[in-house]
Amino acid sequence: MSNLSFVRTEMLPEREPPLTEVGVxxxxxxxxxxxxxxxxxxxxxxxFIYYVLSGILPWLISPTWNAGSLRECREILVAVGSVxxxxxxxxCWGVIRERWIQLFFGFYPSQFYWRPIMAFxxxxxxxxxxxxxxxxxxxxxxxxxxxxFLFPWLLWGGSIWGPLGAAAGFVIGYFVYKSVEVRVNSLAxxxxxxxxxxxxxxxxxxxxxxxxANLIPLGLEGVRSRDFGGxxxxxxxxVVAIGMSLPLGIVLALxxxxxxxxxxxxxVGFIEFIRGVPLITLLFVASTLLNIFMPPGTNxxxxxxxxxxxxxxASAYMAEVIRGGLAALxxxxxxxxxxxxxxxxxxQRLIIMPQALKISIxxxxxxxxxxxxDTTLVSIIGLLDPLGLSNAIRADSNWNGIVWELYGFIAxxxxxxxxxxxxxxxxxxxxxxxxx
Amino acid sequence: xxxxxxxxxxxxxxxMLIYDTRYRSMTIQIVALIGFLILVGWLISNxxxxxxxxxxxxxxxxxxxxxxxDINQRLIEYNSxxxxxxxxxxxxxxxxxxxxxxxxTATVIGVVIGVxxxxxxxxxxxIMTVYVEMFRNVPLLLWIVFIMAIVIETLPxxxxxxxxxxxxxxxxxxxxALTGRGFYIPAIEFTNSVTATGAEEVDAVVGGSLDWxxxxxxxxxxxxxxxxxRRRADRIQEATGLRPTTWYLQLGLLIVxxxxxxxxxxxxxxxxxxxxxxxxxxxxMRNSLIALWLALSLYTSAFVAExxxxxxxxxxxxxxxxAAALGLRPRRVMNLVVLPQxxxxxxxxxxxxxxxxxxxxxxxxxVGYMDLTGTLMGxxxxxxxxxxxxxxxxxxxxxxxxLMISAVMNWYNNRVKLVER
Numbered sequence: 001m002s003n004l005s006f007v008r009t010e011m012l013p014e015r016e017p018p019l020t021e022v023g024v025x026x027x028x029x030x031x032x033x034x035x036x037x038x039x040x041x042x043x044x045x046x047x048f049i050y051y052v053l054s055g056i057l058p059w060l061i062s063p064t065w066n067a068g069s070l071r072e073c074r075e076i077l078v079a080v081g082s083v084x085x086x087x088x089x090x091x092c093w094g095v096i097r098e099r100w101i102q103l104f105f106g107f108y109p110s111q112f113y114w115r116p117i118m119a120f121x122x123x124x125x126x127x128x129x130x131x132x133x134x135x136x137x138x139x140x141x142x143x144x145x146x147x148x149f150l151f152p153w154l155l156w157g158g159s160i161w162g163p164l165g166a167a168a169g170f171v172i173g174y175f176v177y178k179s180v181e182v183r184v185n186s187l188a189x190x191x192x193x194x195x196x197x198x199x200x201x202x203x204x205x206x207x208x209x210x211x212x213a214n215l216i217p218l219g220l221e222g223v224r225s226r227d228f229g230g231x232x233x234x235x236x237x238x239v240v241a242i243g244m245s246l247p248l249g250i251v252l253a254l255x256x257x258x259x260x261x262x263x264x265x266x267x268v269g270f271i272e273f274i275r276g277v278p279l280i281t282l283l284f285v286a287s288t289l290l291n292i293f294m295p296p297g298t299n300x301x302x303x304x305x306x307x308x309x310x311x312x313x314a315s316a317y318m319a320e321v322i323r324g325g326l327a328a329l330x331x332x333x334x335x336x337x338x339x340x341x342x343x344x345x346x347x348q349r350l351i352i353m354p355q356a357l358k359i360s361i362x363x364x365x366x367x368x369x370x371x372x373x374d375t376t377l378v379s380i381i382g383l384l385d386p387l388g389l390s391n392a393i394r395a396d397s398n399w400n401g402i403v404w405e406l407y408g409f410i411a412x413x414x415x416x417x418x419x420x421x422x423x424x425x426x427x428x429x430x431x432x433x434x435x436x
Numbered sequence: 437x438x439x440x441x442x443x444x445x446x447x448x449x450x451x452m453l454i455y456d457t458r459y460r461s462m463t464i465q466i467v468a469l470i471g472f473l474i475l476v477g478w479l480i481s482n483x484x485x486x487x488x489x490x491x492x493x494x495x496x497x498x499x500x501x502x503x504x505x506d507i508n509q510r511l512i513e514y515n516s517x518x519x520x521x522x523x524x525x526x527x528x529x530x531x532x533x534x535x536x537x538x539x540x541t542a543t544v545i546g547v548v549i550g551v552x553x554x555x556x557x558x559x560x561x562x563i564m565t566v567y568v569e570m571f572r573n574v575p576l577l578l579w580i581v582f583i584m585a586i587v588i589e590t591l592p593x594x595x596x597x598x599x600x601x602x603x604x605x606x607x608x609x610x611x612x613a614l615t616g617r618g619f620y621i622p623a624i625e626f627t628n629s630v631t632a633t634g635a636e637e638v639d640a641v642v643g644g645s646l647d648w649x650x651x652x653x654x655x656x657x658x659x660x661x662x663x664x665x666r667r668r669a670d671r672i673q674e675a676t677g678l679r680p681t682t683w684y685l686q687l688g689l690l691i692v693x694x695x696x697x698x699x700x701x702x703x704x705x706x707x708x709x710x711x712x713x714x715x716x717x718x719x720x721m722r723n724s725l726i727a728l729w730l731a732l733s734l735y736t737s738a739f740v741a742e743x744x745x746x747x748x749x750x751x752x753x754x755x756x757x758x759a760a761a762l763g764l765r766p767r768r769v770m771n772l773v774v775l776p777q778x779x780x781x782x783x784x785x786x787x788x789x790x791x792x793x794x795x796x797x798x799x800x801x802x803v804g805y806m807d808l809t810g811t812l813m814g815x816x817x818x819x820x821x822x823x824x825x826x827x828x829x830x831x832x833x834x835x836x837x838x839l840m841i842s843a844v845m846n847w848y849n850n851r852v853k854l855v856e857r
Contacts, residue, residue, distance in 0.1 A: 034556065042559050272842075273835060278795040281830055284823075288827065292482070292823070293479050373574075376577040380577075414574050414578065
């Protein structure tokens with residue numbers, strides 16, 4: 001009786017978990033049918049999805065890719081027997097095949113399509129050292145510094161000496177600053193540098209560049225602003241406005257946080273004013289009032305005016321984003337910079353701004369998404385962004401009556417851009433979350 | 437004084453304005469102020485010069501001239517002989533109307549979507565994610581024109597309701613008609629209006645609003661009384677530990693007084709009815725209002741959903757467990773522990789979404805809804821040619837609305853924010 005025991009003496013072999021707990025079935029039991037309420041929800045959702053898809057899919061799948069007009073589309077649809085209660089039912093994709101290039105580039109001369117494409121590809125290269133700092137060599141930052149002068153030259157064309165001359169102003173100013181700083185002090189250096197740069201831009205710039213342009217006529221053929229359109233116009237306005245609003249926003253954010261009462265109230269007043277009015281009113285200012293504010297005789301084109309107002313608009317939001325970044329820095333960083341004996345600008349440049357800007361990149365990206373979506377508003381003041389072009393396309397007698405296909409395609413373009421950027425900003429937020 | 441000798445008394449030198457931190461901030465500020473004033477002066481002198489060149493004296497006299505255009509959706513009496521000022525007021529009221537409607541529906545839809553997005557049901561959560569991403573990542577203007585197209589193209593026209601065997605029929609017991617031209621819903625009409633008895637010079641609109649004023653005043657008093665009842669219940673609970681049942685009292689206080697007022701005023705529903713080729717009677721909401729309202733609320737609700745979701749997720753699970761450990765019942769856990777903390781996170785961004793919605797309502801111009809942008813900065817601008825005055829006035833009004841909403845936000849924020857060290 002020695003082997004009598006009330007507990008097992010040997011281990012049983014491990015058994016497979018029951019089929020209902022693992023695999024597809026287990027997942028479904030857990031996530032779709034965990035209770036009676038959940039099951040009802042699942043069934044309702046499936047019905048809803050079926051209802052939506054059954055409404056959209058047959059319309060979406062339509063053999064009208066090669067049609068040349070809406071009438072042709074209807075004939076094709078009737079021929080294949082796709083007829084609803086109001087006549088032919090189905091999408092007319094011919095309009096997209098015929099006009100998609102226009103929706104991307106507007107009336108930009110077709111032999112120069114490589115220029116905007118290259119500008120935006122290079123934009124990605126210029127942004128890479130900022131956006132993916134750990135995967136890209138830092139030396140690319142030099143290219144990022146050159147890029148702002150390259151971008152307008154590629155898009156608008158003209159002599160190469162224009163952007164080179166504009167960039168030379170910064171170089172000259174910097175060297176004057178350096179040489180004066182060594183001899184006198186930094187404040188005199190800053191003043192001297194700024195004054196020389198201003199003299200260069202305001203006085204010497206145009207004679208020298210036009211002389212050089214006559215001497216060595218290097219350049220791209222110019223493209224007029226009114227030929228800009230489509231997605232390219234939206235991207236241009238968005239990118240330029242965000243790029244220029246970044247320095248403005250930093251200045252405004254620092255001004256808003258400073259102890260100097262007058263500077264602070266000027267900055268707060270500007271920010272709250274811009275944030276308090278709708279963008280469309282600022283665009284009205286661009287289209288009707290900006291020329292009144294400028295010296296008599298000034299007349300610059302509407303895209304430039306829109307970009308100026310969009311920049312002011314974005315800079316107010318950018319200032320708030322950067323202020324958030326500044327506020328998120330621990331107080332110890334400021335105190336640490338002080339205790340190292342750095343002055344205000346050194347502390348900002350070496351300690352505060354690199355950290356604050358890094359924290360605010362997700363906010364900057366979402367400001368960009370917002371501004372990019374808002375560029376559709378320029379169609380109200382008559383610019384040919386994708387939405388404005390869709391009206392122009394519908395005015396064509398071939399495509400009169402097309403609604404859903406165009407709006408759907410434009411929505412898809414915006415969705416791809418904005419969704420991609422919002423995913424990037426979420427990725428960045430996760431990466432920056434160095435806390436717990 | 438620990439130092440034996442006083443520091444040498446320095447006399448003021450001009451260079452101290454730059455090098456001495458005591459004076460430097462002053463210098464910077466004065467330079468900034470002078471720069472700002474020069475900029476403003478430059479802009480003003482340019483503007484004055486340009487206006488003289490154009491022969492336009494800046495004046496707001498045009499506001500009292502007859503507008504000469506019609507506004508098809510309005511809350512107050514207006515005709516083409518009314519002044520531009522009245523047109524602007526009609527526009528402002530239209531802006532506020534669509535903003536208020538939009539905020540209400542956006543909140544409701546957004547809360548539902550946000551809660552459902554946290555659902556344990558995988559399919560439901562996915563559908564809600566698709567909804568949020570779909571509306572967030574496509575421009576609002578596109579949604580507005582898209583929904584306008586849907587309303588016009590898919591809903592039946594009033595003529596479809598005619599005849600023996602109509603192609604379309606009214607909903608909810610013949611009281612609501614959804615047509616491509618707009619929605620027709622019943623209106624509440626007071627047959628026994630306070631102003632009908634005597635004062636005849638008061639026009640119908642003011643009279644009607646006086647009736648509504650009475651209704652709202654009674655409602656406000658009821659709500660005040662309900663709060664008193666609740667506070668008394670709180671006191672009793674704190675003293676005895678037992679909370680008296682008061683829900684029937686609260687419900688009665690809410691319904692009975694307003695009901696009595698309605699009966700006294702002789703309220704009855706006026707239904708829209710088909711007359712000729714169109715509907716008459718009831719309240720007519722134009723298709724542009726419907727499209728704008730729907731688009732604004734659907735678009736904003738996607739943002740509200742994200743705010744609600746993050747607010748709920750911000751309350752850590754330990755809070756719920758701790759409350760349950762104290763013996764609170766689930767409903768009171770929600771009311772006393774989770775919601776107050778979640779709301780503190782939710783309310784500030786929510787109000788800034790309301791602000792965005794109000795500003796975005798200016799896109800009404802794309803579908804022809806006559807809001808402030810459409811009247812003052814649209815037709816009035818084109819008819820009078822007064823760009824400067826109209827655009828400035830319009831911006832000022834929007835700014836006032838925004839500042840008011842911000843003031844409410846700051847007031848609320850200060851009331852609920854956690855007091856840290």
